[in-house]
Amino acid sequence: MLPPPESSVYYMDELNKYYPGVVFGNSCAIMNPAYVKIAKSVTINHVSSIAAIIEYAGMTYTPYIEIGEGCQIGAFANIASCNKIIIGKNVLTASYVQITDHNHGYKDITKPIMHQPIESQGPIEIGDGSWIGFGSHILSGVTIGKNVVIGANSVVSRDIPDFSVAVGSPAKVVRQYDGNKKAWCKPGIMRQCIDGLR
Ligand SMILES: CC(C)(COP(=O)(O)OP(=O)(O)OC[C@H]1O[C@@H](n2cnc3c(N)ncnc32)[C@H](O)[C@@H]1OP(=O)(O)O)[C@@H](O)C(=O)NCCC(=O)NCCS
Numbered sequence: 001m002l003p004p005p006e007s008s009v010y011y012m013d014e015l016n017k018y019y020p021g022v023v024f025g026n027s028c029a030i031m032n033p034a035y036v037k038i039a040k041s042v043t044i045n046h047v048s049s050i051a052a053i054i055e056y057a058g059m060t061y062t063p064y065i066e067i068g069e070g071c072q073i074g075a076f077a078n079i080a081s082c083n084k085i086i087i088g089k090n091v092l093t094a095s096y097v098q099i100t101d102h103n104h105g106y107k108d109i110t111k112p113i114m115h116q117p118i119e120s121q122g123p124i125e126i127g128d129g130s131w132i133g134f135g136s137h138i139l140s141g142v143t144i145g146k147n148v149v150i151g152a153n154s155v156v157s158r159d160i161p162d163f164s165v166a167v168g169s170p171a172k173v174v175r176q177y178d179g180n181k182k183a184w185c186k187p188g189i190m191r192q193c194i195d196g197l198r
Contacts, residue, residue: 025075032063035081039069045095048077053102056082059117068128073097083140084123091126094134094152099124101140127162136171149175 015024015033022038025046030036035052044050044067052063061082067073068089075095079085083101093099101124105116122141126132130144133152138144143159150156151167151174160166163177164187178185183193 035063036065036067038067039071039089041069042067042071042073044073044077045075047075048073049079050077051080053080053082053118057115057117061118067091074134081124082118083120086123086125088126088128088130088146090128091130091132093132094136096135097132098137099126099132100137103140 015022015028015030018033019038021040023043025044025048027047028044028049030050032052032054035054036050038044050065052065053061054063055061063081063083065079065081065085067087068091070090071087072092074093074097077093077097079099081101085099085101087099101122102118102120104113105119106113108116120140124138124140125143126138127144127146127148129147130150132138132150133154135153136150136156138156142156144150144156145160145162145164147163148160149165150160150171151165153169154167154171155169156166156171158170160171160173161176164173165175166173173187175184176187177183178193181193185193
């Protein structure tokens with residue numbers, strides 16, 4: 001069954017009608033599921049919210065959220081889009097991960113920020129096989145590559161390349177796989193490769 005077109009919030013029991021084969025934990029909600037594509041075999045753990053924002057502060061948006069097959073979305077996730085969020089295949093997110101492709105506009109000093117339109121700095125893409133650590137926040141306009149590790153409590157504000165480990169706020173790459181040396185190395189000019197990670 002196709003999800004209804006817009007302006008709707010759906011909770012667990014109803015979601016199974018629109019997303020057969022997807023496992024939802026307790027108290028999950030999807031706002032505007034017509035704009036949210038979730039592959040079969042995905043698990044969305046409890047109290048997770050997925051919101052496609054089609055209207056805010058008098059502006060309309062055309063959001064799109066896609067979660068690829070085999071993904072495991074941890075509990076208390078918040079995924080919100082007014083632009084585009086693509087999560088590849090077999091991506092694991094720990095609990096309390098936020099993925100939001102927009103900010104509240106703040107430039108108009110005559111209005112409270114909550115009454116100003118939201119603004120996207122660009123779509124978000126998370127590559128196949130990546131792991132997003134506990135409590136991390138992925139910001140607007142960021143592309144995370146394949147098989148990337150994002151350390152716990154990181155704030156990712158810049159692109160992160162394939163096969164790397166990035167940590168902190170803002171997240172910086174601390175390990176990257178070197179295809180020539182076939183080893184995981186610390187980034188920088190004098191690449192130091194790490195024993196035991198070959
Ligand atoms: C990133 C992580 C996976 C470790 O990866 P690793 O390749 O073994 O990296 P290391 O432990 O060698 O750490 C590399 C550097 O990053 C730092 N670092 C590691 N994790 C960090 C984090 N979350 N935030 C900030 N710095 C971190 C280390 O202190 C170290 O710094 P140094 O080189 O100055 O000593 C781990 O620290 C982490 O954050 N795991 C997430 C846990 C989680 O969310 N679990 C939920 C289960 S689904």
